[in-house]
Amino acid sequence: DDGFLSFAGIGGWDPQVLVGQRVCLIGRTGEVSGVIGRKPIHSLEEDERKKASQIKELWIDIGAKNRDEAAERVSVGSVGVLEAPIRDLPNGRLVARGIDDRIGAFVVLEALRLLAQERPEATVAAVATCQEEITMAGAKTSAFSFDPQVALAVDVTVATDHPSADKKQYGDVKLGEGPVLSRGAANSPVVHTMLKEIAEQEQIPYSVDISPRRTGTDADVIHVSRGGVATGVVSIPCRYLHSPNEMIALEDVEHTVKLIASFVRVLSAETDFIPR
Template sequence: MEKLVDSLKKLSNAHGISGHEESIRAIMEEGLKPYVDELTADKMGNLIGTKKGNGPSIMIATHMDEIGLMVQYIDDKGFLKFVKIGGWFDPTLHSQRVVVHTKNGPVPGVIGSKPPHVMKEEDRKRPVKSEEMFIDVGATSRDDAEMMGIAIGTPVSMDREVVALANGKITGKAFDNRAGCAILLEVMRQLADKDIKATVYAVGTVQEEVGLKGARTSAFSLDPDIALAVDTTISGDHPGIDKKDAAVEQGKGGVITVADASGRGLIASPQVLKWLIETAESKHIPYQLEVGDGGTTDATAIHLTRAGIPCSVISVVTRYIHSPVEVVDTADVKACVDLLVSSIEAIDKYF
């Protein structure tokens, strides 16, 4: 467990918004290299580790990117206007510390806006929109900002590190989907010394948060027999949300997706569900089932690739997804590892 949590912390504390996953790919490459027979990066930037076997092929896909921001404009006073990269809820951005990833290295900044003291009464009653915000790096002019290495298109991520909460929970940025990345590394480490019949493709995908792009291209090139996406899902166990809207809870195991986006995204293969559920029950691994009506995962793109690829998703229940203070229960992360390892060991009984 300690190694798994340390890996998650390292991955979460690192930075890699969609289209700029290089730092995460380097960590993943280092972690996968001892446990796979081949390791390559494709033209999109997906990392693909292959552990060869004589049975069916399975793709385990976990996206490396996090939601972030990108510099759109530098004004005359050196303030940075930005666009959102991925699905931000605007109020979570306000008053955050950020890292601006310039060609000269990281530059710290803060997100600001007009202070409420000078707002009109009606403006104080509504949330500040992202287009009304800006990033302050302390620059005194556009030239000053450019001397720091800031340019149009410079990526920006949240300045936040993982800290422990009570009862095995931890909080940090980008658990969506660095939790999946840490799970994949631990799964491949545990599989290394096992007699696995399947060929396992361990894939760190890019640009999931902006359209499932890396999953689409990597699945096309690999054309696996089966695929599982490893991701996060929203929690229904805190104030402000009803169980009817999110039935899964923290501390009750990994989540197996039956369908997401009301079936518009993925309807999981019945045979894949049978495989995962029977394995979990036979090994006494805690699990939950989910039918969601919200977002999708890499599995949505993968299962429609080529002639179709049987898929499901294994997810970690995560509070406050798409914010800088996401929370996971480390016991759930471990349960996802256990389910994946045991399922892959039993794959030849089902496929």
């Protein structure tokens, strides 16, 4: 109403990081810029200041004077992203929006580049899946179509090397100390052991996290595709997940690329993924 846009989040957003952010929407004829609005602190009652924001209390202001003008520029269901530039920080830190999980796609492409220099025995398929945050539709359809014997889901995971982190619940995960290997119900114990052994042989630092029920990655649907797929999860530690400024260490990216390429190179027709 009055030219302001109501909106919903796609995936798991913390509304606290949205207030005041600039956004870029895909409009009817191109990109449309806007700002996520909320009542200013001057107008908040004492009890309102103590409450966390909810998306239903926020809006997007695209500078439209009224509803009709807004409707000329965007349609119901238009999607958008937060506007946040990429920044290089000291000690090889990279800050950007959407690192979760654009960096996973980059890692897979870099691993393919290494494998192209020395062709592996295994046939390799790489997929940048869609909708992992909401339906995992991309992973479901891809796993069904390819029907692989083994799969690796490449994602990011919560780093706990910052103030107030709960290491007892989420583990001791630090930037710069290599990829994180998931162990749990959705992970093949054979694949997990292979990844650890390869990391140790190649002197790649790594840590292990525990996912007793679900991993929160595409592995959750890949491992039950068709008759089952031996699945592993390799993750890059990331600070400030689901915010406009997610942070990773570039050395973790390099180590993850090397680990995945090395894993693929040891696969053969004789590789047995049945736990013994």
